Amino acid sequence: MADLEGLMQRYRSLVPGIMESVLAGKRLLVVTHIDADGLCSGSAVFSALKRRGANVTVRTVPDLDPKTITELASQRHDFYIFVDLASTLVAELEAALGGRYLVIDHHEISEADIGNQSVVNAWAFGYDGGREACSSTMAYFFAAALDPANSDLSTLAVVGALADRQESGPGRSLTGLNRSAMEVAQKKGLLMVSKDLMFTGRETRPVHESVALTSTPFLKGLTGSKDATLALLHNSGLELKEGGAWRTISSLGDDEKRKLTEAIAEALGSEPGATEALAGLFGEVYTFRFEDPFTPLRDAREFGTLLNSCGRMGLAGIGISVCLGDRSAALKEAMRNLSDYRSGINRALDAVTSDASRVEPHGRLVLVNGEGVVDERLLGPVISILTGSPAYKDKVVVGRATSRGNDLKISSRVGDLYEGAVDLGSVMREAAAEVGGVGGGHAMAAGAKIPASRADAFSKSVADRVSG
Numbered sequence: 001m002a003d004l005e006g007l008m009q010r011y012r013s014l015v016p017g018i019m020e021s022v023l024a025g026k027r028l029l030v031v032t033h034i035d036a037d038g039l040c041s042g043s044a045v046f047s048a049l050k051r052r053g054a055n056v057t058v059r060t061v062p063d064l065d066p067k068t069i070t071e072l073a074s075q076r077h078d079f080y081i082f083v084d085l086a087s088t089l090v091a092e093l094e095a096a097l098g099g100r101y102l103v104i105d106h107h108e109i110s111e112a113d114i115g116n117q118s119v120v121n122a123w124a125f126g127y128d129g130g131r132e133a134c135s136s137t138m139a140y141f142f143a144a145a146l147d148p149a150n151s152d153l154s155t156l157a158v159v160g161a162l163a164d165r166q167e168s169g170p171g172r173s174l175t176g177l178n179r180s181a182m183e184v185a186q187k188k189g190l191l192m193v194s195k196d197l198m199f200t201g202r203e204t205r206p207v208h209e210s211v212a213l214t215s216t217p218f219l220k221g222l223t224g225s226k227d228a229t230l231a232l233l234h235n236s237g238l239e240l241k242e243g244g245a246w247r248t249i250s251s252l253g254d255d256e257k258r259k260l261t262e263a264i265a266e267a268l269g270s271e272p273g274a275t276e277a278l279a280g281l282f283g284e285v286y287t288f289r290f291e292d293p294f295t296p297l298r299d300a301r302e303f304g305t306l307l308n309s310c311g312r313m314g315l316a317g318i319g320i321s322v323c324l325g326d327r328s329a330a331l332k333e334a335m336r337n338l339s340d341y342r343s344g345i346n347r348a349l350d351a352v353t354s355d356a357s358r359v360e361p362h363g364r365l366v367l368v369n370g371e372g373v374v375d376e377r378l379l380g381p382v383i384s385i386l387t388g389s390p391a392y393k394d395k396v397v398v399g400r401a402t403s404r405g406n407d408l409k410i411s412s413r414v415g416d417l418y419e420g421a422v423d424l425g426s427v428m429r430e431a432a433a434e435v436g437g438v439g440g441g442h443a444m445a446a447g448a449k450i451p452a453s454r455a456d457a458f459s460k461s462v463a464d465r466v467s468g
């Protein structure tokens, strides 16, 4: 049973101890993950503490492992707050830090650790941490317990939840605890929630670019191809410019939007999955009222993409600055990075989809070989986009890319229409361990790192586990 009141009570019970440290001038460290949910949640916790006058710093890590914990412990901060991380490493934290830490997270946690007084996990309060409560939302409610005036930080919860793909309600809407945070942002007048066409860049990009940028759903022949999209829309008779300037999707009237979807429907024709792709174009759209309409921050999903691209390309600090309100230098840098990131993904997608030898179907499993052509930092998004495409929506997709030191990076996703049960987190953990690597993650999305020399054994093990 979802228990928001229980969660708030829990947070409120922690406030006196935290405020005591703050007032004593203790040095606090917030440690968070580099993905968008991590950046939003780390920023929310950092802001909330800073606003109460804390001596606090925030640090991002690509992964938390025992070695990183030892290193963090050696820096001798007085108190550590881990967000979007650490639920599987509670014993290690206890050993390294004694009681001087707090974990705020939504990843699955063992029965043994769920009652630990230093851990606040979504699952302990009746929320499905994979669908209804991201770390940013958990962090927002922590901030709200620290001071109700932190309600503005609810916007970060919305960004983190969408970026973590927790859009589990009808029309890709937010549910559960995420929705509670969303409603705060809405009531504060910061967020508009509407039902509309969900193209990427709907407020910021020319119509044809917006369609070409959209990869969820994957529009075969249009996603990634501005030219093909422009040709299609010219033929549809849609007015693409107004007074010499390109129009955006949000500026189209209802009739024009209908015309646009009809043109796309025609282009997709009888492609398998076309109907689902079209249905996936309508849904709940989240718009921040006070963000510049010509930046990716205006649309909450794009805000998340911007942050994810920062994290992946080694610019987590820039992402945090944007979360904390920088709308000048950091935003500019983040936007430049996003555009490089997008073209890198398109090139990588092209490289794997135009070479049949790189895509190996094994029944309901598809192995994608990105060695030498997919930057390891872009493997995750490339595999996500492929898994969302009509051809692989009912498959498990496992991709690999060259990594440093003779390793391979592995990234895997379960398609939305996959029939049957698979827990990729354990598949990756077990198959990687068998070949001397490490792996893990969520049921629907997981990853691993393995020695390159064991690629075949690993693939075979994954195939046995997925089909077995």
Ligand SMILES: [Mn+2]
Pocket: 037, 038, 084, 106, 134, 135, 164
């Ligand atoms: Mn997360």
